[in-house]
Amino acid sequence: MSTEVISAIRAAPGRWARVNKSDLIITALLLVVFLAAMTMATEWKPLAAYFPLGVSALGAAASATFLVRVLFFPRSAEAPKTNIPEEARSMADQEYEFFRSLTTRDWIVAVAWLGGFYVALAVAGIYVAMAVFTVAYLKLQASRSWFFAIVYAALLAGITFLIFSTLLKLPLPGGLLGLT
Amino acid sequence: MLDAIGAGLAQAVTPMSLLMLLIGVVIGFFVGILPGLGGAVTLALLIPVTYGMDPVPAFSLLLGMYVVCAIAGDFTSILFGIPGEPTSAAMVLDGYPMNKKGQAGRALGASLSSSAVGAIFGALVLMALIPVMRPLMLGISAPELFAAGLLGLTFIAALSAGSIHKGVIMAAVGVLIALVGIDPNLGIPRYTFDNLHLWEGIGIVPVVVGLLGGAEVLQTMLEKGSGPKQTAPPHLGGIMVGVKDSFRNWWLMLRTSAIGAGLGILPGLGGSVSQFVAYGHAKQTSKHPEEFGNGSIEGVIAAGSTTAAKDGGALVPTIAFGIPGSASMAVLLGAFLILGLNPGPEMLTEQLDVTLSLVWIIVLSTLVAVVLGALLIRPLAKLTSVSGKLLVPFLIAMLTIGAFSYKNAGEDIWVMLAFLAIGVVAARFKWPRIPLLLGLVLGELLERYFMVSYALFEWDWLSRPGVVLVEVAIGAMILLTAIRVARKKRPARKVGQLTGGLV
Numbered sequence: 183m184s185t186e187v188i189s190a191i192r193a194a195p196g197r198w199a200r201v202n203k204s205d206l207i208i209t210a211l212l213l214v215v216f217l218a219a220m221t222m223a224t225e226w227k228p229l230a231a232y233f234p235l236g237v238s239a240l241g242a243a244a245s246a247t248f249l250v251r252v253l254f255f256p257r258s259a260e261a262p263k264t265n266i267p268e269e270a271r272s273m274a275d276q277e278y279e280f281f282r283s284l285t286t287r288d289w290i291v292a293v294a295w296l297g298g299f300y301v302a303l304a305v306a307g308i309y310v311a312m313a314v315f316t317v318a319y320l321k322l323q324a325s326r327s328w329f330f331a332i333v334y335a336a337l338l339a340g341i342t343f344l345i346f347s348t349l350l351k352l353p354l355p356g357g358l359l360g361l362t
Numbered sequence: 363m364l365d366a367i368g369a370g371l372a373q374a375v376t377p378m379s380l381l382m383l384l385i386g387v388v389i390g391f392f393v394g395i396l397p398g399l400g401g402a403v404t405l406a407l408l409i410p411v412t413y414g415m416d417p418v419p420a421f422s423l424l425l426g427m428y429v430v431c432a433i434a435g436d437f438t439s440i441l442f443g444i445p446g447e448p449t450s451a452a453m454v455l456d457g458y459p460m461n462k463k464g465q466a467g468r469a470l471g472a473s474l475s476s477s478a479v480g481a482i483f484g485a486l487v488l489m490a491l492i493p494v495m496r497p498l499m500l501g502i503s504a505p506e507l508f509a510a511g512l513l514g515l516t517f518i519a520a521l522s523a524g525s526i527h528k529g530v531i532m533a534a535v536g537v538l539i540a541l542v543g544i545d546p547n548l549g550i551p552r553y554t555f556d557n558l559h560l561w562e563g564i565g566i567v568p569v570v571v572g573l574l575g576g577a578e579v580l581q582t583m584l585e586k587g588s589g590p591k592q593t594a595p596p597h598l599g600g601i602m603v604g605v606k607d608s609f610r611n612w613w614l615m616l617r618t619s620a621i622g623a624g625l626g627i628l629p630g631l632g633g634s635v636s637q638f639v640a641y642g643h644a645k646q647t648s649k650h651p652e653e654f655g656n657g658s659i660e661g662v663i664a665a666g667s668t669t670a671a672k673d674g675g676a677l678v679p680t681i682a683f684g685i686p687g688s689a690s691m692a693v694l695l696g697a698f699l700i701l702g703l704n705p706g707p708e709m710l711t712e713q714l715d716v717t718l719s720l721v722w723i724i725v726l727s728t729l730v731a732v733v734l735g736a737l738l739i740r741p742l743a744k745l746t747s748v749s750g751k752l753l754v755p756f757l758i759a760m761l762t763i764g765a766f767s768y769k770n771a772g773e774d775i776w777v778m779l780a781f782l783a784i785g786v787v788a789a790r791f792k793w794p795r796i797p798l799l800l801g802l803v804l805g806e807l808l809e810r811y812f813m814v815s816y817a818l819f820e821w822d823w824l825s826r827p828g829v830v831l832v833e834v835a836i837g838a839m840i841l842l843t844a845i846r847v848a849r850k851k852r853p854a855r856k857v858g859q860l861t862g863g864l865v
Contacts, residue, residue, distance in 0.1 A: 204791040205528075212531055219538055222553065230545040232816065233809045234538070234552060241534030248527035274792065280581055281790040288584050295583065299758055300779065308762065316755035323583075324751040338756060342763070350411060352767050355775065 200256035209249045216242035295319060307357035309339050363493060363714075370718030373418040374726060382419045383723060386426025387730050393427065394434025395745045396753060399578060399760070401431040402689040406570035407760055409697050410767035417701045418719045424697055425673075425720060426727035428690060429481060432669050433731050434742075436473045440466055440662075441743055452637035453669070456654065456661030463657050467739070471604025472659055473666040474735050476615050479608070480667030481728035483619035484626065484674025485721045488681075492710060492717065495682045499707040505823035507683065507706065508811035509832035511804050514685035516836045517628065519797045520843040529797045532788075536801020537808065539564050547813055559773040566696040567768040568778040569802055571761050574689060576782025577789045579757045582750040601736055607659045614644060614660060615667045622668035626675025628687065640668035674724060681709045681717055684807050689796050692803040699806075 219238035223231045295315075302311035316335035320326040326334075346352045373379065386408075393404045405424055412420035440457035453473065460469040502510075515537075519529030542553045543563030554560040608615060618640040625636035644664035645654045654661050677694075679685040684705035686692040698705050709717045735742065765778035788795045815823040823829060 208787075208791060208793060209531070212535065216534065216538075219553065226545075226550050226552065227548055229813070230548045230550045230552065233812050234541050237534055237537045237541070237805075241531060241538065244527055244530040244534060248525070248531065251527065274789075274794065277577060277581070277789040278792045280584075281577075281786070284584060292580055292583055296580075296758070300762075300775070303762065303775070308759070312755065312759050315758070319755055320752070323754075324749065326752075334752075334755070338759060342759060346763060346767070352410070352763075353770050354763060355766050355772055 197254075197256055202252055202256065205252045206249070209245050209252060213242060213245035213249060216245055295323070303355060303357055305357050306359050308354045309343070311357070312342065313339050366714040366718050367489070369715035370720075371722050373715060373719040374422065374722035376419070378416075378419045379422040379719075379723075380726075382415075383422040383426040383727055384730065386423040386428075387430045387727055387734065390427040390430025390727075390731065391434045391734070391742060392745070394431040395437050395742060396748060399575060399757060401428050402693050403571060403575035403578065403761075404428075404431070405690055405693040405697070406567045406575075407764035409567055409693070409700060410764065412697065412701065415701075417703055417716050418723075420697070420701055421716075421720055422723050422727075424694065425723045426730075428694070429670070429673055429724055429727045430731040432673070433474065433477045433481075433666075433728070433735065436477065436666060436669070437470065437742060440469045440473060452641045452665040453662065455641065456656075456658045456665070459655070459657035460659070460662065465600060465657065466743075467600040468604040468607065468659070469662050470739060471601035471736070472608045472662045473604070474601075474732050475605040475608040476618075476663040476666035477670040478728050478732040479612075479615050480619040480622055480670035481673065482725050483616065483667070484623040484671035485724040485728075486674070487620075487623040487671075488674040488677050488724075489718065489721045491678055491682075492714070495678070496710045499682055499710055502828060503818075504811045504814035505819065505826050506828040506832070508808060508815055509829045510683050511685055511808045511811065513832050513836055513839070514679065514683070514687070515797070515800060515804055515808075516839050518687075518800050519794075520839050526840065526843045528793050532794055533797035533801040536798040536803075537805040538801075539569070539798075540802045540805020541809065546810070559771060562769070563806075564777060564802070565768045565774065566693065566803060568765040568774040569781050570689070570693055570696075570799060571764050572778035572781030572783075573785040573788075573795050573799060575757075575761050575764075576778070577785045577795075579754065579761065580782075580786055582757065583754050585750050601739065604659070604662075608663050608666075611660060611663050614647075615663055617647075618644060618664040619667045619671040622671030623675035626672030626687070627678045636672050637665050637668050640664045670728065674721070677720060681705055681720070684804075686800060686803060689799050692796075692800050695803050 216238045220235060220242060223234040223238060225231075226234075298318075299311055299315045302314055306314075313335045316338055317328075317331045320331035320334060321328060342354075346354055374383075389404065389408075390401075393399050393401065399407075405428055408424055408427065412423060415423075436453045436457065439451070439453035440461055443454050443458035443461075457469045457473065460466065515533050516530075519533045520526050538553070540563070542560055544550070544554075544561050545552050551561060621640040621643060622636045625639060641654075641661060641664050644660050645651050645658075648654065648658070648660050650658065650660070676687050676691050679687055680691045680695055680698075682705070684695060686695045695705060703709065703713060703716065761778065761782075762775060765774045766772065768774050784798075785795055787793070788798075819826075824833075
């Protein structure tokens with residue numbers, strides 16, 4: 183076994199630790215999506231297929247090359263130090279830091295509240311979902327009084343009805359019970 | 363041209379247009395100051411409201427809101443050191459220290475007046491470029507427009523946070539999503555999976571609302587604490603002193619406005635970058651560079667005028683070439699298409715009066731915003747202390763209604779939720795969302811130009827001089843980005859490197 187191969191094997195565990203696993207998974211998934219899109223496009227007539235074929239081929243090529251980079255040329259996880267003041271960092275960086283700082287409990291809480299709202303919406307429609315969610319959220323998450331939460335919910339539902347249903351005459355989701 | 367300028371003004375000052383503009387300005391103040399929703403998401407939420415309206419009143423609402431949003435975003439930058447909008451980040455550097463020194467009113471006065479000058483400057487740039495763009499636009503056809511669209515997408519992808527690979531991949535995902543639906547040439551369903559709702563394609567509103575708004579709402583929900591805290595009430599006197607400061611530094615205002623408008627034209631750069639370029643320029647040319655970062659009035663003026671001037675510049679490629687340079691411009695481009703306007707040569711010929719009315723809308727909404735901002739500065743300042751958690755029920759309701767109202771279809775709520783999840787995953791793992799959004803908006807236009815090019819020239823269009831020129835530009839862009847990424851490994855030394863991930 184040549185010395186190069188031995189040193190490559192020795193370097194492998196260190197390199198694997200530096201591989202960005204999330205980038206690896208997302209890129210691999212997207213590569214599969216692009217390949218599937220390409221396969222589907224080959225079944226269409228040429229005029230309908232040229233453009234999707236080109237786009238999916240480009241996406242697949244970009245994903246494949248990025249996958250190679252992520253796997254074989256991993257970069258340091260730490261961003262280089264810059265003189266960027268904390269408050270002037272890009273929104274992308276700030277969002278990244280924010281979401282990275284969340285705990286599992288934070289995620290569960292957020293998904294539970296959102297999930298609860300949309301389940302209520304699917305069953306009882308926008309007005310009931312809005313009222314129940316508003317009262318519960320303001321009481322439990324924002325630590326507001328019952329009175330404040332109920333008045334807020336009534337105002338929100340009332341203004342929504344006035345603007346969307348009365349003035350703009352837009353239909354709103356009624357849920358399984360059709361309550362709009 | 364003069365007739366069109368007059369016709370544009372006449373359309374912008376009809377009672378309906380003015381009413382919509384006023385509503386837009388008020389919404390813009392709220393969106394800019396309150397945490398939770400950004401300009402792009404609010405633009406998307408307002409699109410369903412504009413159905414059935416004439417283009418000019420519709421754009422009075424949309425542009426009026428959007429222009430003011432950036433101006434109002436400076437309020438939170440100055441009062442709390444938290445940018446209300448991404449484009450208000452540079453305002454924090456000197457606006458907030460001025461507040462801490464008891465000069466919040468002066469900073470707000472300087473910010474409002476410099477924003478007004480910047481916005482008017484940007485609008486005039488847009489107006490001045492129309493005679494230049496018209497012959498250029500009339501001389502090019504579908505192949506060049508396709509190449510220009512591709513160049514715009516490359517710009518955005520290359521300047522995205524993360525890496526150019528991620529930008530290109532996300533842009534390709536966006537274009538693929540735009541292809542979902544019935545093929546316009548042969549009527550073949552593409553990527554619809556036998557789902558009837560997908561036959562009409564995936565709309566821009568549910569995507570924008572989910573992709574950008576979802577992450578913002580989640581941040582508001584999970585923010586630790588109960589909103590910004592002010593240790594002492596800000597001193598809001600001295601607004602006129604700030605206004606006078608701005609006009610005393612008129613040359614700086616004009617220079618930084620020119621930087622804002624100029625960089626606003628380039629896709630991908632927009633407000634996020636131009637504010638820091640202008641800030642750096644102001645610092646380099648100042649007689650008191652040591653004051654920058656410690657409450658320099660020149661820093662406030664530079665940030666204010668640049669932020670406002672970029673919108674006029676950003677409208678140039680959006681209107682003339684159909685290439686949006688930012689998420690907000692992508693949504694605005696979607697609004698053009700929904701309202702029956704075709705960005706491109708048509709906007710500079712048959713629809714020239716509509717284009718010029720946009721210039722007037724920017725000018726008018728800025729003036730209204732400055733007057734309202736100066737008069738209502740105290741109640742508006744109080745809005746900045748509203749806790750984000752209180753807005754969560756309102757924001758979730760708006761996202762849901764906005765997505766649903768697009769086609770009055772419950773399926774769009776699921777589309778919105780799917781993109782909410784994609785947006786949050788992208789933000790969490792630092793994958794850029796803007797290229798996906800631009801790909802979605804540009805996908806349909808790109809395919810149309812591609813098919814027309816193919817129908818006219820088969821594959822020969824790839825060797826047309828204009829197309830070759832753009833192909834070279836795309837290659838150069840990718841090469842320059844590779845060099846930029848390689849250099850980024852070194853510590854940033856110049857102000858120009860302050861920007862970090864751009865989009």
